[in-house]
Amino acid sequence: MGIYGGFAGSETSLASCPPVNPVAGQISSTTLTVSGSGRVIDNPSGLTNTSVLDGVIVAGGNATNGGGMYNFSSSPSLVNCSFQDNSAQYGGGMYNLSGLPNLINCSFQSNTAGDGGGMYNLSSNASLINCSFQDKSASTRGGGMVVNGYNPSLTNCSFQGNTADSGGAIYNISDNPLLTDCVLFNNGGANTLVNISGGSVQASYSLFDDTVTGFTDGGKNLRTRVSPFQNATGPQLSICAPTIDAGDNAANTTTTDVLGNARKVRTIDIGAAEFQGAAYVAPALSTISQSATAVCAGTFVSFTLYAAGGSQGIKAGSLYRGNTNLGDADVSVAPGSAFGFTRVFPLHRSGTYQIVLTSQYTSLTTTFAPITVNPLPTQYAVTGGGTYCQGSKVPAVGLSGSQMDVTYQLLRGTTPVGDSVAGTGSAISFGNQTGEGTFTVLATNVSTSCQRTISGSQSVTEKPTPAPHTLVTQSGGLYPAGVSSLTIAQNTGDVILMASGCQDGTINWNGGSNSTLAVSTANLVRKALPLPLPAIRMVAPVLSPQLPSR
Numbered sequence: 001m002g003i004y005g006g007f008a009g010s011e012t013s014l015a016s017c018p019p020v021n022p023v024a025g026q027i028s029s030t031t032l033t034v035s036g037s038g039r040v041i042d043n044p045s046g047l048t049n050t051s052v053l054d055g056v057i058v059a060g061g062n063a064t065n066g067g068g069m070y071n072f073s074s075s076p077s078l079v080n081c082s083f084q085d086n087s088a089q090y091g092g093g094m095y096n097l098s099g100l101p102n103l104i105n106c107s108f109q110s111n112t113a114g115d116g117g118g119m120y121n122l123s124s125n126a127s128l129i130n131c132s133f134q135d136k137s138a139s140t141r142g143g144g145m146v147v148n149g150y151n152p153s154l155t156n157c158s159f160q161g162n163t164a165d166s167g168g169a170i171y172n173i174s175d176n177p178l179l180t181d182c183v184l185f186n187n188g189g190a191n192t193l194v195n196i197s198g199g200s201v202q203a204s205y206s207l208f209d210d211t212v213t214g215f216t217d218g219g220k221n222l223r224t225r226v227s228p229f230q231n232a233t234g235p236q237l238s239i240c241a242p243t244i245d246a247g248d249n250a251a252n253t254t255t256t257d258v259l260g261n262a263r264k265v266r267t268i269d270i271g272a273a274e275f276q277g278a279a280y281v282a283p284a285l286s287t288i289s290q291s292a293t294a295v296c297a298g299t300f301v302s303f304t305l306y307a308a309g310g311s312q313g314i315k316a317g318s319l320y321r322g323n324t325n326l327g328d329a330d331v332s333v334a335p336g337s338a339f340g341f342t343r344v345f346p347l348h349r350s351g352t353y354q355i356v357l358t359s360q361y362t363s364l365t366t367t368f369a370p371i372t373v374n375p376l377p378t379q380y381a382v383t384g385g386g387t388y389c390q391g392s393k394v395p396a397v398g399l400s401g402s403q404m405d406v407t408y409q410l411l412r413g414t415t416p417v418g419d420s421v422a423g424t425g426s427a428i429s430f431g432n433q434t435g436e437g438t439f440t441v442l443a444t445n446v447s448t449s450c451q452r453t454i455s456g457s458q459s460v461t462e463k464p465t466p467a468p469h470t471l472v473t474q475s476g477g478l479y480p481a482g483v484s485s486l487t488i489a490q491n492t493g494d495v496i497l498m499a500s501g502c503q504d505g506t507i508n509w510n511g512g513s514n515s516t517l518a519v520s521t522a523n524l525v526r527k528a529l530p531l532p533l534p535a536i537r538m539v540a541p542v543l544s545p546q547l548p549s550r
Contacts, residue, residue, distance in 0.1 A: 005030025006055030006080070031057040039063040040086070045073035049102050054079040058093075061086040065120070066095030068111065075100040080260075082107045089113060091120030091146075092136065098123050105258045107132040107235075107272075114139050115171070116146035117162060123149035130258045131157045132235040132272040138164035142171030143187065147199070149175060156181040156252050156263075158235040158272040160227075163187070167194035172201055179203040181247040183235075183271040184212060185227055205248040207270050222246065228271070235259070235273040239311070240280050240362045243270035283310040283357055283364040286338070290353075294372040296450035297348050303355055304342040305366050309333040312359035319343045321351040331357065347373050376452040377406045377443035383427070385439065385458030397439045397458050398429035405446050408454075412437040420444075433460050 004014060007030075032040050040061035041053075053076060061067040067086035071094070078101065083093035092111035094101075096119070103126065108118035117136030119126075131154070133144040143162030147170060154177065159169040168188030170177065174197035184192055186209065193201050193214030204218030210225050228241035235258055237243055247268040257263050258272040269275055286306040295301055303319065314333035319326045326345060333339045343355060350373045357364045381400040388394050399408060402423035409420040410430040417439070421428050433439065441454040 001050065002052035002054060003056065004052075004054045005057075030055060031059055033058075033060040034062075037062045039066060039068070039070055041069040043069065043071045043074040043076055045099075047071075047074040047076045047099075049075055049077045049100070051076045052079060053077070053081060055081070057082045057084060059084040059086065062088065064089045065097075066091045066093075067113070068093045069095070071096045071099050071101050071124075073098040075102065077101075078103045078106055080105045082109065083111060083118070084109045085111065087112045089115070091116045092118065092138075094119045096121045096124035096126050099126075100124070101126045103128045103131055104254060105130045105256065105260070107134065107258060108136060108144070110135045112137045112139075114141075116142045117144060117164065119145045121145065121147050121150070121152050124152065125150045126152040127155075128152065128157050129155045129252060129254055130256075130263070130272050132258050133157070133159045133162055133169070134233070134235070135160075136162040138167075138171075140165050141194070142167045144169045146171045146173070147175050147177045148173040151176045151178060153178045154180070154182055156247065156257070156268070156270070156272055158182065158229075158258075159184045159187050159192075160229060160235070161186050161232055164191075166191065168192050170194075170201060172199040173197055174199045176200055176202050179206050179215070180251045181268065181270045182206040183228060183243055184208050185224070185229065186232070205246070205251070205270060207243050207246075220246075220248070222270070235271060237269060237271060237273060237275045239275070239277060240282065241269075241271075241275065244275045245279055246270050278311070281311045281336070282362055283314060283359060284308045285364060285366055288366055288368060290368045290371070292371065293369050294374065294448075295347055296374050296448065297376050298346050299373075300344050300346050301353075301371065302342055302344045303353060303368055304340065305355055305357075306338070306340045307357065307364065309335055309337045309339060310359060310362075310364075311335055312362070313337065314339070314341075314357050314359055314364075316358050317341050317343065318356045318358070319345055320354040320356060321349065347371060349373055374445070374448040374450050376450050377445055378403055379452070379455055382439065382441055382454060382456045382458045384429075385460050387461045387463055389463045394432040394434055395460055396429055396432045397460070398427060399441060399454065400427055402426065402428045403443075407444050407446060409442045409444070411440045411442055436460055436462050 034040050038061065040058045058068040058081060065088060067088035068083040086092050088095065090113060092113035093108045111118050115138055117138040118133045136143045141164055143164035144159045162168050164171065169184050169192045172195045176199065179201060189209055189211040190213055192209065192212045195201065195214050201215040202218055203215040203221055205220045207222045207224060207228060210223040222242050224242060228237055228243050230236040230238045245267040247270045249268050252263065252268055254263050257274040261274055261276055263274055265274055265276060266279060284307055288305045291302040313335040314331045316328055317331045318328045329343065331341060341357065350371060352370045353368050355366045380402065383400055384395055384397040386395040397410060402408060402425065404423050404425050406423040407420040408423060408428065410417040418430065421430060438457050438459045440457045442451060443454055444451045
């Protein structure tokens with residue numbers, strides 16, 4: 001006996017019924033519901049797998065046990081059915097008490113219950129193939145399903161977005177449900193599977209969040225931090241899901257998936273829906289190289305890799321130090337194309353550097369050998385320098401501080417001057433310097449060979465020998481050469497004294513009171529002595545014929 005839904009109305013035989021997929025909501029699907037409150041379907045004991053319900057949506061039911069369907073010692077076959085928006089205290093979508101119900105290509109969406117949002121199994125070995133549990137909510141236990149007695153089997157089933165206080169996907173009481181080719185993602189992390197009273201979920205060829213525990217690993221299981229689904233509302237797989245072509249072919253003999261598409265495009269996928277596109281090929285690394293493993297701070301280092309672009313090509317490449325993004329670069333690599341990619345970057349910190357290449361759906365991370373970045377010598381101030389006269393003491397040049405294990409070379413322009421000086425941990429001197437020039441210092445770390453030109457400089461300037469000093473009066477008379485004194489009779493105006501040279505001295509003059517006054521030649525270029533005075537007697541300075549040029 002069978003009940004078939006989903007006819008468009010023009011069919012003449014059961015074989016001509018179009019493929020039915022209630023999950024996608026085709027208008028041809030037949031919906032069974034209730035008016036007001038109550039259970040939608042109540043299957044009595046004695047039904048076998050020859051009793052078929054195919055292509056039907058069961059929606060809007062409400063009951064204590066099984067809002068959508070109640071199976072009491074009943075084993076119907078449910079194919080291409082969808083249980084939506086049903087509610088109950090136990091088993092919002094379906095409640096199975098004993099019996100062996102067989103579900104193929106069925107979905108459970110937005111059902112709610114205190115225990116078992118999608119399904120409650122009590123002493124039932126239900127079989128589920130290509131089934132999807134989406135958006136179930138249980139206030140207490142088992143957002144997707146409660147298993148209480150016996151060991152139901154789930155093959156190519158998907159659980160996504162189910163919630164409960166305990167067991168977001170499955171709450172298992174003392175039993176061993178078997179999961180093969182199943183996906184459980186975003187069902188509460190570590191709360192996804194909860195086992196009590198010695199129960200344990202058995203899993204193989206299945207995919208879990210990386211935080212899921214509570215299952216016995218039967219082999220070939222996968223973990224992920226990224227959703228394998230195209231979106232949060234359906235079982236369709238994304239193009240780069242690790243579940244594609246990763247299932248156990250022998251575990252499932254059906255020909256269509258929960259969406260009515262071909263079940264095995266190549267090797268069967270993990271999950272309720274089969275990816276229908278070409279197999280995704282991830283970017284593949286060929287070779288990598290780097291220009292250095294130990295450098296001085298600020299040195300440019302090149303990181304190079306060669307790879308193939310995979311199914312989606314490459315859109316961008318980023319350089320990382322640990323988790324710190326140092327810079328992005330646009331990359332345009334066609335799908336499947338081989339390419340080389342280089343980033344050149346000045347490094348200032350030691351660490352492990354990575355290049356991350358990204359496509360539309362995935363990324364390829366390449367880790368290079370750790371790089372040690374050695375610091376540059378410390379900056380100090382260049383000291384000393386100045387002017388000097390021919391034949392006199394020459395200024396010294398030095399540094400305000402220095403480091404141990406660093407040598408310092410004095411440079412006049414770009415030419416080394418003398419031998420390098422070892423750092424002492426305090427100020428150092430390069431001694432008195434002969435000859436004019438601008439002096440800088442090059443610091444070199446003895447251990448790492450890292451160098452730095454100390455910022456700043458000092459100049460040494462030699463003053464030329466000037467002409468002999470001269471005294472000039474207002475009337476233009478010069479102090480005669482070789483004359484030690486001169487009396488100038490001038491009662492009006494000023495007497496102007498001018499001097500130049502490399503040494504300081506004094507010019508003495510005798511006023512009307514015959515007292516001798518001294519005028520320093522330091523900073524003297526032009527000195528006016530106010531008159532009228534009866535007369536001025538100029539006396540030659542007691543100094544060499546060189547005064548500072550100002």
